[in-house]
Structure formats: C-alpha cells, structure tokens
Amino acid sequence: MIKRYKILKEKIKKRLSLNKGETIAETLIATLIVTLSLTMLAGAIVSAAKLNNTVRDEDSTFTQSEVSSSGSVTVKLMKGNTEAAINVVNVDIYGTDNGTYYEYKD
Secondary structure: OHHHHHHHHHHHHHHHHOOOOOOHHHHHHHHHHHHHHHHHHHHHHHHHHHHHHHHHHHHHHHHHHOEEEEEEEEEEEEEOOEEEEEEEEEEEEEEEOOEEEEEEOO
8 A cells, every 4th residue: 555655656746847738829729719719609698689689579569569359269179180179268369461370368
C-alpha cells in the first residue's frame, strides 16, 4: 500500500513539474468558440421572443375581433367505420377569409 502511494506521489510530482499547458492560440480559439456560441444563442432567444409576440398579437386579434356568432356543433366520434359517440357542444364561430373556425366554450 505504501509502495503504491509513493509511486502515485512521484507521478503527480512529475506532472506538476512539466511545463506543458495550453498555448495562447488554443486559448484564443476556445474563447472565440464560446463567444460565437453565446452570440448565436442570444440571437436565437431574441428571434424566438419576437416571433412569440407576433403570434400572440395575431392570435388575440383573431379571437377578439372575428367572432361572428355562437352556436352548437354535433361531434361524431368514429372507430373505424362505426360511430362510437355523438355529442353536441356549444362553440363560438369565427369566420375569416381562410375558412370557418370553431372554439369550444363551456
């Protein structure tokens, strides 16, 4: 056990006494890679936030200004070619140039 300890101690001393290390070029390249990665991450976060705001604004405009009426819709659940269930639900009906949309309401 003591012999192993001495061998290990000698190996550690050798490693500490060597003058090997990172060169300035390696350090600069590593710093450049980290900087570019953080810059791209920040850009992606800003783009995602802008897109999120745009979608939220369009969605709230759509739901607040396009309600044309309220009504009910019959929903049929199918399993294969047979009807599994039929249910009538109350909905708000939105009519736009792109089609008609329904939103479930309680």
